[in-house]
Amino acid sequence: MNLTLKVWRQQDAKAAGKFVSYQVQGVTPDMSFLEMLDLLNEDLQTRGEAPVVFEHDCREGICGSCGFLINGVAHGGHRGTTVCQLSMRFFKDGDSLTLEPWRAKAFPVLRDLAVDRSAFDRIIQAGGFISAPTGGAPDANAILVPKNDAERAFDAAACIGCGACVAACPNAAAMLFTSAKITHLNSLPQGQPQRDQRTLDMVAAMSDEDFGSCTNHGECEAVCPKEIPIEFIGRMNRDLIHATLHRRGD
Numbered sequence: 001m002n003l004t005l006k007v008w009r010q011q012d013a014k015a016a017g018k019f020v021s022y023q024v025q026g027v028t029p030d031m032s033f034l035e036m037l038d039l040l041n042e043d044l045q046t047r048g049e050a051p052v053v054f055e056h057d058c059r060e061g062i063c064g065s066c067g068f069l070i071n072g073v074a075h076g077g078h079r080g081t082t083v084c085q086l087s088m089r090f091f092k093d094g095d096s097l098t099l100e101p102w103r104a105k106a107f108p109v110l111r112d113l114a115v116d117r118s119a120f121d122r123i124i125q126a127g128g129f130i131s132a133p134t135g136g137a138p139d140a141n142a143i144l145v146p147k148n149d150a151e152r153a154f155d156a157a158a159c160i161g162c163g164a165c166v167a168a169c170p171n172a173a174a175m176l177f178t179s180a181k182i183t184h185l186n187s188l189p190q191g192q193p194q195r196d197q198r199t200l201d202m203v204a205a206m207s208d209e210d211f212g213s214c215t216n217h218g219e220c221e222a223v224c225p226k227e228i229p230i231e232f233i234g235r236m237n238r239d240l241i242h243a244t245l246h247r248r249g250d
Helices: 033-046 118-127 147-157 164-168 175-186 195-208 219-223 231-249
Strands: 003-009 018-024 096-100 109-111
Touching (some): 018 033, 118 195, 164 175, 164 219, 175 195, 175 219, 175 231, 195 231
Parallel strands (some): 003 096
Antiparallel strands (some): 003 018
């Protein structure tokens, strides 16, 4: 299978970028999308050219490192699939594919398809944790968690922070990511003592970054590789209202 790739090449956030076309030959249906890019980079290095920079780590859809736009759609448009899980069997011989990085002010380009997503880290640092007493680990069943709460927490914890929600949102909002991280801990008994402060701090941290505002387009949910539901945004907003009113009451 032979493909034409139009890849965004950019030295850094301050440099001007442009699309460069490449021909990739010998692609097999069993390859993943990143393995296909490996093939391209091997050819570029053989010719003495700079390889295309893209993020990756586990290549199993777990770490959230990979991610870019394929023909304008985050992760390529196959629901519940990251770029590293995307198989080349979904494409045909002779296809032309356009690859570009996440387009968001909060995610400046590091180089080519790799962007700086440290804004997500700062949101987590603001409140994505719980306080726990020191000492031996408690028994697993020491704190009982209702089934519905546990399932909601697990669903929210599935977020891998890849940034596809921001890239797909017309406003480059980070509401789905932030709401997933808040809902994860706010759903559990262990997260209740700091629930209000966590919500206020993480939303404030999100607002301090260069993300846009949510206007309920729903594109974030559509491209999320872990299918995080948009209802978590509503839960976060309710928690924010409660925390704000509680603080005023104090």
